[in-house]
Amino acid sequence: MKLHELRDNPGATKTKKRVGRGPGSGKGKMGGRGIKGQKSRSGVALNGYEGGQMPLYMRLPKRGFNKPNRKAFAVVNLGMIQKFIDAKKLDAKGEITEDTLIEAGLVRRKLDGVRVLAKGDFSAKVNLSVTGASKSAVEAVEKAGGKLNTAAAAE
Numbered sequence: 001m002k003l004h005e006l007r008d009n010p011g012a013t014k015t016k017k018r019v020g021r022g023p024g025s026g027k028g029k030m031g032g033r034g035i036k037g038q039k040s041r042s043g044v045a046l047n048g049y050e051g052g053q054m055p056l057y058m059r060l061p062k063r064g065f066n067k068p069n070r071k072a073f074a075v076v077n078l079g080m081i082q083k084f085i086d087a088k089k090l091d092a093k094g095e096i097t098e099d100t101l102i103e104a105g106l107v108r109r110k111l112d113g114v115r116v117l118a119k120g121d122f123s124a125k126v127n128l129s130v131t132g133a134s135k136s137a138v139e140a141v142e143k144a145g146g147k148l149n150t151a152a153a154a155e
Contacts, residue, residue: 019031019032071111071112071113072111072112073111073112073113073114073115073131073132074107074108074109074110074111074113074114074115075114075115075117076101076106076107076114076115076116076117076130077116077117077118077119077120078116078117078118078119078120078121078122078137078140078141079119079120079121079122080106080120081096081101081106081116081122081124081126081128082120082121082122082123082124083120084104084106085124085126089104089105089106090104090106092124092125092126094127095127095128095129096126096127096128096129097129097130098110098113098114098129098130098131101114101130112131113130113131113132113151114130114131114132115130115131115132115133115134116128116130116132116133116134116137116148117133117134117136117137118134118136118137118139118140122140122141122144123144124144124146125144125145125146126141126144126146126147127146127147127149128141128146128147128148128149129148129149129150129151130148130149130150130151131150131151132150132151133148133150138150
């Protein structure tokens with residue numbers, strides 16, 4: 001392969017629409033904007049504007065609330081932990097903590113802690129210690145013969 005033979009995959013790049021380049025282009029003269037009027041001019045932002053009438057988004061009542069001090073947990077499913085144990089990325093014999101989950105690459109960052117959920121099949125006998133876990137996740141780990149410690153239970 002030579003340098004002049006390099007090509008992008010077909011369909012990977014799209015050619016830019018060149019507006020106002022003569023009648024033969026199909027987008028000449030008015031450039032697909034029609035005749036006159038506000039929308040044919042540049043610098044027009046009409047989204048949400050209703051010509052002076054109270055816009056719909058302002059007529060509807062406010063709903064909901066975002067808690068300013070809410071906690072964000074990194075979520076891990078038991079099925080993924082099992083997958084990592086089977087792939088020998090996690091050691092089932094030692095204690096599995098939040099730091100070992102990060103080292104294994106199962107969790108990117110801790111945030112306010114790691115929370116374990118019960119999605120997926122779990123059969124390994126492990127000792128897990130994380131910030132939080134769902135009741136069904138605790139039951140699934142204990143059913144497999146392991147133990148799941150949560151920071152919430154320790155407090």
